[in-house]
Amino acid sequence: MIFTLTPNPAIDITYAVPRLHVGESHRVSITGTHAGGKGLNVAGVLACMSVEHIAIAAVGERHLGFFAEDAAQRGIRLRAVESSVITRRSVAIFSSDGLATVLNEQGSPQPPEVWDELTGIVRSSCRPGDVFTVSGSLPPSTPDDAIVNLCTVAAEAGAELVVDGRGRWVTQVLETIPALVKPNESEAASMTGIVDPLQAAHALVDAGAWGALVSRGAAGLILVTATGRVIEARPRTPGGGNATGAGDALTAAISAGLHGTPRDEVDWPEVLRVGVAWSAAAVRQTVAGVVDRADVESLLDDVDIIEH
Template identity: 40%
Template sequence: MTRVVCVTPNPAVDVTYRVPELIPGASHRVADGLERAGGKGVNVARVLRAIGVPAVVVAPVGGPGGRWLAETLADGGLATRAVPVAAETRRTVTVVDDSGAATAFNEPGRPLTSGEWSAVVAAVTEELAGASALVVSGSLPEGAPDDLLPRLVAAAHAAGVPAVADTSGPALLSAAEAGPALLKPNAEELAAAVPGDVVEAAGRLLALGAGRVVVSQGADGLLGLTGDGDTWRVAAVPGVSGNPTGAGDATVAALVRGLVTGAPWPDVLADAAALGAAAVLSAAAGEVDLAAYARFLPTLHAERVA
């Protein structure tokens, strides 16, 4: 399998703290801390590599934080196409307590110029030559052009590869209109972009042009809709607790692998649910507990509900 191009429009230096209990207004002793290169596309690429799928990260990076991020990815052996920009790369802080609850503090991404966005699109287009798929994952920085997602999806179409997008807000709608192979919002992102019942809202994304839509619903599992009108559901793995921040990224990794290999859709959904649950057991986003994944997978089955 050739590599998957993973675009992170809004990368970050991610800091994760673990505390016994998060109490507003109190001082906390941090049990342990972890600093790593982050962003949802970066996390997807890490999980893909863990499950044996080659990947390359494309991301705009700027300032000392951006240089650190690019060097850290390269030093860790993850193929990276860093696009230099003037804006400083943002930071995020996630506090995880012993109950598994995660509280995130996310800086907004700094605006890029139109020329810098064009450089990102050009880098993605070059990396798509000979690639097997495109993933665009994560939020967009303030001031990102409205046509960014459509331009990236169009580049995938031109390269003859499927495009998968995991984003939110107006970008989710513009991505749908561009005709990606798959969209993967979570339930909150979907509700914010398309109000109404989750099945009806996902159907709206299909009507706009998405080939398939998968909605991650936390404890309610995964919901997967196809353009031919089928709706499938996979129950969540019971009793799993930990750090949920990377579950959606692991889910995307499994979905894109399934699209590339042509696996049956019910199997793809079950695989995505199992890998997402295995990510919850890991210390940081972009990691998965592969032993847990192997245990979870035989217990999960996709059921057609409509």
């Protein structure tokens, strides 16, 4: 089973405009309102893959019904923890020139009992061979040990850990538990102080990651493992579109590739090829967490793999 944790879920609203002009009024088309946050987007892509998963998230009580209904419609298996905190909103403005502007509310601190319940779900659910992914931001004032405890519980249960986030909490996890980290270029630079993605990936491995996969947008991605492998995957034909869900699609594909397979037996060239194809297919969608498998099939042969 693949478990996705969304520490800071959101109601994702996507607006389409011909072009965004700062300082002016716009008439918008609403292209989607979904239960969101990066972990739920990952779960949405796993549903498109027909991969078994459970999406774990703390949801404000007034929005529980909406999250449950939206998840059911999208084939997401949701395990929601009811919270007294109102769920934040995230607005993505997608223009016809291919640019996306995202406005994210910070969210609000979750009470301690919510973190306790989330930890209890992970402890009772994870098994050897499972994958546990943590994706996205943390609510303000999250206790320093909250996510570390969750990841520790998952790892002690035998689950493989995938972390897609930025900030001090990621390095705290790596100080405690080996994990596969999947930052983008800017996130990797922020965490390491190193602009070059290859060197940043090496630095993340030195910091405790057993693998560091740095995504580079249309330029593809690079993976460095603790065993010394360095692999690049690049689309031959970079495509344009809405990139807001590309990283989540990549996380889903990597998690699916790890599921049930010991990390030293993973066919990384194939997993990365599939990951780039799913990520590129996600760019063709106007909302995150949705991918057309026909797009993926058309992109699988358009990826170059280079192992150094």
